[in-house]
Amino acid sequence: MMGEFEYLLITAAANLAENAYGVAIREQIEATTGHKCSIGALYTTIERLEKKGLLTTWMGDATPQRGGRAKRMVRVTAKGVREAKGFYDAVTGVSRGASWVANRTRGAS
Amino acid sequence: MTNAAWSVVEVAARSLHPDEREAVMGDLKERDESAWQGLLDVLGLVLRRQVMLWKSWQPWLTAFGVTVPCSFLLMGASLSVCQAWLWLIDARTLRSADMAAAWSLPMLACHAALLLGWSWTAGFVVGSTSPRTLWVSAVLCCSPCMFCLARFQVPSLSRLCLLLFLLPAIWGVRHGLRISSLRLSWAIALASATTLMIALIGSSGTQRWWTPAAWVLNATLTWPAWYLVLASIKLRKKTCGVSTEAGGSIT
Numbered sequence: 001m002m003g004e005f006e007y008l009l010i011t012a013a014a015n016l017a018e019n020a021y022g023v024a025i026r027e028q029i030e031a032t033t034g035h036k037c038s039i040g041a042l043y044t045t046i047e048r049l050e051k052k053g054l055l056t057t058w059m060g061d062a063t064p065q066r067g068g069r070a071k072r073m074v075r076v077t078a079k080g081v082r083e084a085k086g087f088y089d090a091v092t093g094v095s096r097g098a099s100w101v102a103n104r105t106r107g108a109s
Numbered sequence: 110m111t112n113a114a115w116s117v118v119e120v121a122a123r124s125l126h127p128d129e130r131e132a133v134m135g136d137l138k139e140r141d142e143s144a145w146q147g148l149l150d151v152l153g154l155v156l157r158r159q160v161m162l163w164k165s166w167q168p169w170l171t172a173f174g175v176t177v178p179c180s181f182l183l184m185g186a187s188l189s190v191c192q193a194w195l196w197l198i199d200a201r202t203l204r205s206a207d208m209a210a211a212w213s214l215p216m217l218a219c220h221a222a223l224l225l226g227w228s229w230t231a232g233f234v235v236g237s238t239s240p241r242t243l244w245v246s247a248v249l250c251c252s253p254c255m256f257c258l259a260r261f262q263v264p265s266l267s268r269l270c271l272l273l274f275l276l277p278a279i280w281g282v283r284h285g286l287r288i289s290s291l292r293l294s295w296a297i298a299l300a301s302a303t304t305l306m307i308a309l310i311g312s313s314g315t316q317r318w319w320t321p322a323a324w325v326l327n328a329t330l331t332w333p334a335w336y337l338v339l340a341s342i343k344l345r346k347k348t349c350g351v352s353t354e355a356g357g358s359i360t
Contacts, residue, residue, distance in 0.1 A: 059128055059131065
């Protein structure tokens with residue numbers, strides 16, 4: 001099963017669709033979690049997920065606002081979607097009944 | 110953001126893969142990060158990459174299986190060749206008639222060729238097996254060199270004799286960085302020639318190769334050559350497997 005940061009990264013990349021690349025993914029993770037996401041954590045995780053076949057990456061076009069540097073574009077694979085869904089199901093499943101879950105089942109409370 | 114500060118960031122990013130460097134430097138520019146923050150980000154990534162490299166066996170093998178033991182032993186071999194050269198060219202320093210008889214010019218050439226083969230092979234293994242941790246191997250090679258240079262006490266020889274092995278070793282590293290593996294025929298020829306020369310020298314009487322110390326020395330210095338043979342066989346099998354798979358998919 002994937003780790004929580006891997007799940008965050010895959011979900012952010014899936015939400016961004018065609019615009020998924022380093023800066024956009026970092027900003028989405030930071031906006032969602034409220035924590036700083038380092039470049040080191042981002043790129044090492046992208047590489048790990050690519051090795052697992054959950055992501056594909058390629059070099060995009062260079063843009064002037066990046067000083068003429070290319071973006072590393074990211075796309076979630078079908079396997080990545082399956083794994084992320086598996087992680088989500090596991091987290092929601094195990095969270096059911098937890099005191100911090102708003103609509104928890106009555107029996108568990 | 111000064112240009113000088115960003116130059117430091119660029120230098121720090123040089124150890125990254127070119128594509129990754131491009132993406133990271135572009136990200137820093139797009140987010141308008143300060144040079145200091147950029148440097149911390151890049152150093153963090155470089156550190157993570159180095160740590161990840163050390164999770165595999167190759168850096169450990171090249172650092173502690175090849176570089177450290179071979180540096181010590183090759184310094185000894187370099188010294189031995191230089192001393193033999195001195196015995197041969199300067200009759201005044203001849204102290205033993207037996208030694209003079211054993212150290213003929215062809216035997217010295219054999220020792221020198223063996224030193225060349227050992228040094229080149231060790232360098233090649235270091236350069237080809239773990240190129241991204243080469244700087245660690247360089248530091249680990251320098252440490253025993255400095256240690257021995259500081260304690261060198263042979264009046265008739267220059268301290269630089271200890272470092273005779275460095276040139277062929279660096280030559281081997283350069284080759285290893287360019288090509289990841291030798292052709293199998295070359296690897297077998299190199300390993301066989303090295304082993305044959307050890308046997309030849311052992312039978313000549315200049316080195317008692319059957320003693321435990323000589324055995325350990327020869328085995329430590331020769332195993333990189335046989336490792337190259339194994340690596341070439343592995344690569345050949347992999348290449349054959351890929352071509353068979355490609356052939357299978359076409360049919």
